Amino acid sequence: MAGASEQQKFSFQEILDTFKLCLTDSKEVDLQHYVDGWRGLIKFLNCLGSIFGFISKDASSKILILVGHLKGENGSQYATIQSMVKYELEKDLVDVTKRGIHQESGCRTLLRLHRALRWLELFLERLRTSSEEDKTSVMCGEAYNESLSQYHPWVIRKAAGVAFHVLPGRPAFFEVMNVGPPEQVVAMLGEAMPLISEVYDITEKLYAQHNLLDLP
Numbered sequence: 001m002a003g004a005s006e007q008q009k010f011s012f013q014e015i016l017d018t019f020k021l022c023l024t025d026s027k028e029v030d031l032q033h034y035v036d037g038w039r040g041l042i043k044f045l046n047c048l049g050s051i052f053g054f055i056s057k058d059a060s061s062k063i064l065i066l067v068g069h070l071k072g073e074n075g076s077q078y079a080t081i082q083s084m085v086k087y088e089l090e091k092d093l094v095d096v097t098k099r100g101i102h103q104e105s106g107c108r109t110l111l112r113l114h115r116a117l118r119w120l121e122l123f124l125e126r127l128r129t130s131s132e133e134d135k136t137s138v139m140c141g142e143a144y145n146e147s148l149s150q151y152h153p154w155v156i157r158k159a160a161g162v163a164f165h166v167l168p169g170r171p172a173f174f175e176v177m178n179v180g181p182p183e184q185v186v187a188m189l190g191e192a193m194p195l196i197s198e199v200y201d202i203t204e205k206l207y208a209q210h211n212l213l214d215l216p
């Protein structure tokens with residue numbers, strides 16, 4: 001996040017603002033902003049405790065792969081998710097049927113984050129419409145079961161379930177989000193959700209068009 005050091009308190013608003021910047025005028029998804037949005041989320045996750053370390057580590061490693069592409073000699077091809085897909089498919093840089101020599105393709109790496117974005121969408125929507133007595137662990141678990149879990153083996157699902165249990169309760173969770181009183185959190189989410197959904201939907205359609213949704 002611009003200007004904020006790792007330890008500094010940050011607002012969840014900043015993270016969602018970064019995601020908002022993802023959409024270009026022609027409705028393409030800017031990869032640098034997408035990556036920055038995830039960086040913010042990982043930072044937030046790290047504030048929740050070391051039990052989430054295995055999750056943030058995996059997400060960070062995927063971010064690093066994408067940054068490598070962005071900073072690489074063909075970086076300009078990675079300006080948007082659309083240009084990345086076009087470039088990698090044209091140059092045969094994607095393992096379409098089984099894991100092979102292109103395990104770190106932008107397409108397969110981003111797909112993992114894209115699937116996690118669906119979890120985020122479902123979780124934030126639950127958070128937005130929740131009431132005081134609702135449990136974040138339940139909201140998080142339900143969102144996970146409806147999305148990301150289908151791509152994970154049993155051990156990961158089990159570990160994720162254990163981690164969800166130690167999530168702070170709704171009031172403390174809102175506190176960490178550092179947005180203001182609950183009404184303000186709800187309003188902020190209401191404003192940001194449509195944009196996150198749009199980023200998700202555009203990516204989903206693009207991947208479907210090119211048969212990339214099952215990349216190994």
Ligand SMILES: CCCCCCCCCCCCC/C=C/[C@@H](O)[C@H](COP(=O)(O)O)NC(=O)CCCCCCCCCCCCCCC
Pocket residue numbers: 012041042044045054055058059112113115116119140144148151152156160167177
């Ligand atoms: C608030 C609690 C946050 C809980 C996060 C829920 C998601 C649980 C994901 C569990 C992932 C476990 C780590 C390992 C995953 C990998 O096996 C698997 C497959 O990778 P591969 O094909 O390269 O082998 N990787 C993935 O599916 C990518 C997972 C990326 C997860 C990123 C989660 C970031 C969460 C950010 C939290 C922000 C919370 C904001 C709420 C207000």
